Amino acid sequence: MTTLLNLHRVKYQCSCGSFKSLCYLYFCRHCLKIKCKDCVILEVDCRFCPSCYEHLQSHEAITRKNRCQSCFSCPCCNHTLVTRATNTSAAMPISLNTTSDSGNAGGGDADESISSTNVSGLQTPSKKVYYLACSVCRWSTRDIRLADQPTLNSWKAQDNIHEGRFNELLQHYKQIATREKQERDRKRYSTVKLRSALPTTTTSRSSSDKYGLLAPVTRRGIRTSGILKSPSVTESPNSTNPTIKPSDPITEIEPLDENLFLSNTFDFNKLTTITQRLNSVEIQPLTVDRLYPLAKHFTSKQSKRCKECDHNVLKPEPSPKLIKFKLHQMALFFIPEIRIWHHPAWSATESNPCVLSIVNQLDEQTILKLYTLDEIREENIDKDLIDRINQLDEYILTSQLTLPISKDRSIKLHPHVEPNETDTKLDDEFRQSDSRELVLYRKFAKIAIRCYIKLKSSSVKTILGAFIIEHRVVGISSIVSTPTATSSNPVTRNVRHIILIDFGPTDEPALTLHSSLA
Amino acid sequence: MTSFIDSLAASEKTAVVIDIGHAYTKCGFAGNSSPRHIVPTTISIRGETKRVFEDNLDLASLRERLTEFIRLVYYKYNIANCRERRVVIVESVITPTRIRHLLADILLKQFEASSLAFVSLHLGATYTLGRSTALVLDVGYVEAQIMPVAEGVPLAVQFDSLSCAGQAIHRQIESLLTQHASVTHQGRKKSFAEANIKLSEDTLEDIKVRCCFVSPFTRAQSYSKLSSDATFKEAASIEYTLGPETIIHIPGIVREFACEVLFEQDIDGKSVATLILDALIQASLDLRRQFADNILVIGGTAMLPGFLHRLNAELKYLVNIPTYVNKLAIREFHFHSPPAQLNYAAWLGGSMIGALDTLESQSILREKYLENGIVPDWFTGEQAA
Numbered sequence: 001m002t003t004l005l006n007l008h009r010v011k012y013q014c015s016c017g018s019f020k021s022l023c024y025l026y027f028c029r030h031c032l033k034i035k036c037k038d039c040v041i042l043e044v045d046c047r048f049c050p051s052c053y054e055h056l057q058s059h060e061a062i063t064r065k066n067r068c069q070s071c072f073s074c075p076c077c078n079h080t081l082v083t084r085a086t087n088t089s090a091a092m093p094i095s096l097n098t099t100s101d102s103g104n105a106g107g108g109d110a111d112e113s114i115s116s117t118n119v120s121g122l123q124t125p126s127k128k129v130y131y132l133a134c135s136v137c138r139w140s141t142r143d144i145r146l147a148d149q150p151t152l153n154s155w156k157a158q159d160n161i162h163e164g165r166f167n168e169l170l171q172h173y174k175q176i177a178t179r180e181k182q183e184r185d186r187k188r189y190s191t192v193k194l195r196s197a198l199p200t201t202t203t204s205r206s207s208s209d210k211y212g213l214l215a216p217v218t219r220r221g222i223r224t225s226g227i228l229k230s231p232s233v234t235e236s237p238n239s240t241n242p243t244i245k246p247s248d249p250i251t252e253i254e255p256l257d258e259n260l261f262l263s264n265t266f267d268f269n270k271l272t273t274i275t276q277r278l279n280s281v282e283i284q285p286l287t288v289d290r291l292y293p294l295a296k297h298f299t300s301k302q303s304k305r306c307k308e309c310d311h312n313v314l315k316p317e318p319s320p321k322l323i324k325f326k327l328h329q330m331a332l333f334f335i336p337e338i339r340i341w342h343h344p345a346w347s348a349t350e351s352n353p354c355v356l357s358i359v360n361q362l363d364e365q366t367i368l369k370l371y372t373l374d375e376i377r378e379e380n381i382d383k384d385l386i387d388r389i390n391q392l393d394e395y396i397l398t399s400q401l402t403l404p405i406s407k408d409r410s411i412k413l414h415p416h417v418e419p420n421e422t423d424t425k426l427d428d429e430f431r432q433s434d435s436r437e438l439v440l441y442r443k444f445a446k447i448a449i450r451c452y453i454k455l456k457s458s459s460v461k462t463i464l465g466a467f468i469i470e471h472r473v474v475g476i477s478s479i480v481s482t483p484t485a486t487s488s489n490p491v492t493r494n495v496r497h498i499i500l501i502d503f504g505p506t507d508e509p510a511l512t513l514h515s516s517l518a
Numbered sequence: 519m520t521s522f523i524d525s526l527a528a529s530e531k532t533a534v535v536i537d538i539g540h541a542y543t544k545c546g547f548a549g550n551s552s553p554r555h556i557v558p559t560t561i562s563i564r565g566e567t568k569r570v571f572e573d574n575l576d577l578a579s580l581r582e583r584l585t586e587f588i589r590l591v592y593y594k595y596n597i598a599n600c601r602e603r604r605v606v607i608v609e610s611v612i613t614p615t616r617i618r619h620l621l622a623d624i625l626l627k628q629f630e631a632s633s634l635a636f637v638s639l640h641l642g643a644t645y646t647l648g649r650s651t652a653l654v655l656d657v658g659y660v661e662a663q664i665m666p667v668a669e670g671v672p673l674a675v676q677f678d679s680l681s682c683a684g685q686a687i688h689r690q691i692e693s694l695l696t697q698h699a700s701v702t703h704q705g706r707k708k709s710f711a712e713a714n715i716k717l718s719e720d721t722l723e724d725i726k727v728r729c730c731f732v733s734p735f736t737r738a739q740s741y742s743k744l745s746s747d748a749t750f751k752e753a754a755s756i757e758y759t760l761g762p763e764t765i766i767h768i769p770g771i772v773r774e775f776a777c778e779v780l781f782e783q784d785i786d787g788k789s790v791a792t793l794i795l796d797a798l799i800q801a802s803l804d805l806r807r808q809f810a811d812n813i814l815v816i817g818g819t820a821m822l823p824g825f826l827h828r829l830n831a832e833l834k835y836l837v838n839i840p841t842y843v844n845k846l847a848i849r850e851f852h853f854h855s856p857p858a859q860l861n862y863a864a865w866l867g868g869s870m871i872g873a874l875d876t877l878e879s880q881s882i883l884r885e886k887y888l889e890n891g892i893v894p895d896w897f898t899g900e901q902a903a
Contacts, residue, residue, distance in 0.1 A: 038585065041630060042592075043599050062532075062547075065554065066597050162857035166551040169648050169857070170870055177874035184879075246648040249811065249852035256824030261731045262753045262770075271728045278542070278556040284859050300597045 010338050012331070013388070013498040014039060025331035026313045028306040032475045032493055034331055040304040040313055047298045048320035051080045055320050056298075067295035070153045074134035075276055075291035083152065084133050084140075087126040132293050144289055158292050160282040172244040303327075334473055335497065336360045336368060336413060341448055343503055345510040348458040351402070353450060354503070360413035360445040365426075369470040370409045370449070371496075372402055376468055385468075385496060392466060392498065401465035401501075402452045404437040411438070414445045441514075453503065463503040470496045533604035533872040534596060536588075537639065537865040540571050541659035541684060542818065544865040545591045547598070548606060548872025552858065553865050555595045561586045577616065584617075585624050592629070600629040604877060608639045608868035610656070610663055611674050615895070622893045626884050635872070635881035640665040641672045642867020643816050646856040653797060653809040656864065657780075657790065657817040657825075659684035664793045668805055674896075676800050680793055682780050684819045688722040690779040691730070694772040702765045710766070721760065725768070726776070729756050732824035733774045735831035741775065777822060781832055787841065791832035799845050810848045818861040826853060 011019035014036035026035045047061040048054060049068035056064070072081040129148035132155070133140035141148070149155065160166075260266060270288050277284040279294055304314040315327035342355040360366055373389050380386065403409060412430050421444060431442050441448040453465055475491040533548040538559060546553035560567045561583055570583045592600050605625055609618075618636065625631045640654040640663075650670040656663045663679040665672055701713040717725075733741070744750055753770030760766055783789045788796075794813065798806050815826060833851050836842055856863040871877065882893060 038628065041601060042589070043601070044593065044597055047597055061597070160551050163551045165857040166646075166866070166870075169646065170549065170873060172648070173645060173870055174874055177876045181875045181879075244648050247854050247856070250826075250855050253827045253830050253853065255827045256731060256734050258734070261773075261823065262751075264754045266754045266756075268728050268756050268758075273724055274727045277727075281554070281556050281862065282552045282859070284861075298597060300593060302593060 006340055009340055009502045009504070011500045011502070012335070013500065017388070019500050022331055022335065022337050026304065026306075027329050027331040027334045027473075028309060028311065028313050029329055029334075029473075029475045030309040030311045031306060032473055032491070032495055033308075034335070034497065035306055035313060039307055041307055042302040042304055045301045045303045045316060046318050046320060047300050049296055050299045051296060053320045055318075061298060066298045067157075068298065069295070071296040072132055072155065072293040073279075073296050074137060074139050075279060075294055076139045076288075077134060077137040078279070078294075079134055079136045080296065081132040081134055081293055083130050085128045085130050086148070088129050088148075139291075141293065144291060146292075155293060157295060158280070158283055162282075168244055332361055334362065336362075336366065336469070336471065338469075338499055338501075340501065340503065340511075342511045342513050343453070343508075346453075346455070346463065346503075346506045346508070348455050348506070351452040351454045353452055355440060355448050355450055356501075357446055357448045358411070358413065361416050362413075364415050366413045366415075366471055368411045368413055370403055370411070371468040371470065373400075373466060373468065375407070382496075385498075388498065389466075389468075392500070396500070397456070397464050397466055398460040399453050399455045399463045399465045399503075401467050402454070403467065404450055404452070405435055409438060411447060411449070413447065414442075416445045455506075460506060462505050464500060465503065466498055466500045468496050468498055470494055531603060533606050533635075533877060534592070534598055534600075535606045535608065535865060535868045535872045536591060537608035537862070537868060538570075538587075539658055539818075540569075542861070543587075543591065544608075544862045545595050546865070546869065547596070548869050548877075550869055551866070553862050553869075556862065557591075557595060559587065561590065577620070580617075581620055581624070584620055585628065588624060588629065600625075600631055602630075602632050604633045604635070604872070604881065605631045606635045606637055606868050606872040606877070608637050608642055608864050611638050611640070611665065611672065611677055612663070612679065615893075618895075619893050622882060622887060626882065626887045631884065633878065633881035633883045634887075635877055637868045637871050637880075638665075638672050639864035639867065641667055641670075642871055643814055643856065643864050644670075645867045645870045646858060646863055647812075647814060647854055649812055649854075651805070651808045652812040652814050652854070653794065655790070655794060655813065655815045655817075655820075657683050657815065657819040659818065662780075662790050662793060662817075662819075664797050666797055666801055666805070666809055668808075673801075676797060678793055678797060680788055680790065682784075682790060683817075684723075684726070686779045687726055687730070687777055687819070688719065691722055691725055691772065691776045692717060694776055695766070695768070698769050698771055700767045702767070704763045713764075715760070715764070715766075717760075725758060726822075729758065729768055729773050730776045730822070731773065732777045732780075732822050732828045734824060735828055735835065737774070738778060738781070738828075777825075780819075781828065789832070791829060791836055794829075794833060794851075795836060795842055795846060798848065799842075806846075806848060810850070811852045812854060813851055814854045814856065814863075816856065816860050816863040821860045829853075 007021045007023060010021065012022055012025060012034060013019050014025060015031075015033040016036060016039050018036060018038065020036050024037065026040060027033075028035050044058070047056055047058065047066060049071050051071045052068060054068060054070070073079065074081050127150060129150055130152055131141045131146075131148045133142075272285055272288055272291065276291065277286075280292060283290070283292070285291055301316045301318075301320065303312055303316060305311065306313050312327050313329050314325060316325050317323075337359045339357045339359070340354070341357045344352050344354070346352055358368065360368075373393060376382070376389060377386055412433065414426055414430060427442065427444055434442060438449055439447055440450055451465075451467070453463060455463065472492055472494050475493065535546055535548050535553070537544040537553075541559060542556055543559045544553040544556050546555070559570045561570060562568070563583075568583070570587050571580075575583075592598060607621060607625075622634055625634050639656060643654045643656070644650065644652045644667045651668050653666045654664065660683060661679045661681045662683045663677070665674065665677045667673065695717075696711050699710040701708055701710055701715065703713055741750055753774045755767060755769045756773065758766045758768050780790045783792065798809055801809055815829065820826070830851060830853065834849070837846055837849055856866065858866045871880075887893075
């Protein structure tokens with residue numbers, strides 16, 4: 001059963017030349033070509049937290065460092081942490097499972113209301129305090145001795161101790177860099193002969209624009225690239241940047257903590273693994289008791305855009321909870337799918353009859369034409385296609401695929417139907433017009449065709465054959481700049497695709513023949 | 519909790535800074551004080567995890583893997599659009615040209631970044647110190663690389679590298695385990711060599727990270743001079759659980775001396791410590807004192823416990839041996855510590871450079887690249903027009 005769909009066996013050629021299975025391909029309706037993952041550009045559409053679906057705008061998300069404020073992951077095993085509440089003054093902690101959003105709890109635990117009197121009947125005012133716990137590995141914030149918080153969502157992120165020093169250094173270098181850039185720009189302007197002498201202050205650019213002559217030059221100057229890097233920055237009349245303190249050498253290097261490593265009481269299970277350390281980049285704790293809950297990282301939904309025509313090929317709904325698509329131009333919806341149904345035990349010399357099935361996923365009737373590679377070569381119309389076929393034939397193909405009926409094979413395909421469809425009128429009609437040699441079986445949108453494989457030589461190891469299908473697609477025309485009336489008509493064209501089929505190794509046993517095909 | 523600088527940097531047009539190492543990749547945005555993620559440089563092909571930079575990979579597969587990996591970095595880890603953003607790649611000076619060309623092709627043509635800058639990691643590391651002269655030693659996974667930087671100019675001529683780094687430690691752990699360790703498999707105890715277990719790189723890395731450490735100089739000396747009947751106080755041994763039925767008993771010898779491979783002098787008399795001394799000898803006389811006072815050690819392998827202390831002790835010892843005693847007058851060395859964990863210190867330098875206005879003059883611009891396809895080996899600031 002695992003080979004039922006056999007996705008990796010049948011590959012279609014994308015417009016960039018690579019062969020991929022149909023489920024991985026997109027179809028651009030403007031260029032009317034197949035596009036694969038490498039021919040599209042991804043753009044981030046929406047960023048959201050995978051556990052609470054909180055959706056943020058892009059600029060906000062970037063300031064929050066793409067991390068959720070209310071969901072946390074366990075630093076030990078990376079599963080989502082669950083907020084648990086207890087009473088501070090109760091003798092027995094009654095745990096009330098609540099998750100951070102108002103949605104479904106872990107197992108649908110019912111809320112138990114806690115009265116403010118504890119078991120012994122004393123009227124002590126009890127407060128609810130929260131702590132985080134992992135339901136998978138049983139880690140909790142109490143393990144690192146973090147105090148339970150009285151309010152939800154008050155878990156602070158850890159600070160980076162080096163941040164202050166880094167910002168100091170960055171400010172310093174930024175000042176030097178801006179000065180350098182101004183110097184360089186000024187040098188370039190001074191080669192332009194301007195009637196007025198440029199004032200030599202470097203502090204602000206606007207002050208040197210006394211006569212308004214620099215404005216267009218400045219604007220142009222910023223955009224052009226390839227600026228000479230001047231090695232000397234000594235010309236500045238006033239250096240306003242304070243020099244920063246360069247780092248001091250380490251006064252005393254810490255020796256190895258011998259007690260920790262050499263003694264017999266060393267418990268190596270208390271050390272964190274490298275994955276746990278790298279999860280919190282800034283701190284990288286050495287021991288397990290310094291692990292801290294990690295804020296959950298966002299995931300994103302992307303929309304894909306065709307590189308050639310710059311139109312969207314795939315556009316998901318912006319809301320994180322909906323998994324539908326606004327624009328869903330997958331190749332699967334435009335191009336019939338071909339699968340291997342049957343092949344006999346391979347013989348190296350004779351022509352092996354095989355059966356391929358074609359499934360039509362479109363919602364309308366399609367006429368499919370099949371061509372073998374030789375026929376296309378004979379036709380000699382499309383040079384580009386012939387080149388591609390020749391290249392394929394030379395380097396990759398190991399067998400020759402021929403089809404019955406010598407010419408003009410066209411098959412009518414039924415539109416895609418629901419599984420419980422019973423109206424067989426169209427189906428019967430098509431069956432009448434089928435030639436028995438080519439079409440073996442037909443049921444609604446699925447038909448089976450026969451083809452013959454002849455191995456090129458007896459030393460081939462895997463059998464690769466190819467043929468061409470042609471069908472008509474209705475495209476969307478892009479907005480035409482000339483004001484003609486034809487821009488409103490949708491473009492229909494016959495497109496051809498090269499299909500590469502990998503039948504598998506030569507010693508694979510024959511697939512069992514379906515009863516309806518026999 | 520984001521600082522003023524961070525919020526300035528957190529705009530739509532901040533540059534993306536990536537440091538692609540052989541073992542781990544650090545990625546994030548320019549102007550941030552730490553990378554967003556440190557991830558292993560691997561991708562999963564049809565369910566199997568594979569390293570991007572595997573040995574003996576042909577160009578087409580390397581390109582495929584690198585493309586997939588960069589896609590992951592952008593859309594899973596950084597969640598940033600690639601178009602219209604600048605990219606800074608922090609890399610070593612001796613990155614093979616084909617990898618640089620591949621990166622330029624992938625980033626500028628396929629992902630349509632607006633410009634690409636290659637920043638030398640040694641130079642970037644000096645930015646994190648606020649100094650312009652330093653001797654930078656990067657001990658990574660595949661090799662240890664040293665390069666002096668004087669007055670902001672990386673002296674690439676005096677670049678040197680040695681392949682004693684993380685990978686060498688892994689091999690040494692394997693061989694020491696075969697010699698000294700024993701395994702309990704399904705209740706029966708046997709020696710490691712008999713049990714014939716093949717340890718994966720991940721397991722070796724875990725053993726290295728959790729069990730091993732760098733032995734102090736005095737202990738290492740006494741061990742190497744050990745005669746067969748003298749006793750040596752070993753470190754504690756560890757029971758390492760490999761799977762549900764297998765436990766490896768790692769003796770203290772393996773734990774302590776696996777990292778000796780970094781400091782043992784090989785046939786040419788080289789070790790990580792001699793890298794520093796040789797660099798000092800090759801440097802011009804007026805700079806030697808400055809370099810010796812400003813040594814910066816970065817890289818993941820340098821984070822092993824006891825590494826810096828041992829390195830210092832080795833240097834102090836080696837300046838007195840006959841090879842160096844007459845060539846070098848320096849007897850003391852000073853190390854610096856960057857405002858970062860050592861494994862992303864180079865990335866931090868790249869982040870600083872990526873936030874500066876001068877980034878544009880150091881990068882390959884997309885239009886220029888599409889015109890002439892040149893990836894310069896060294897940036898003089900002038901694009902070959």
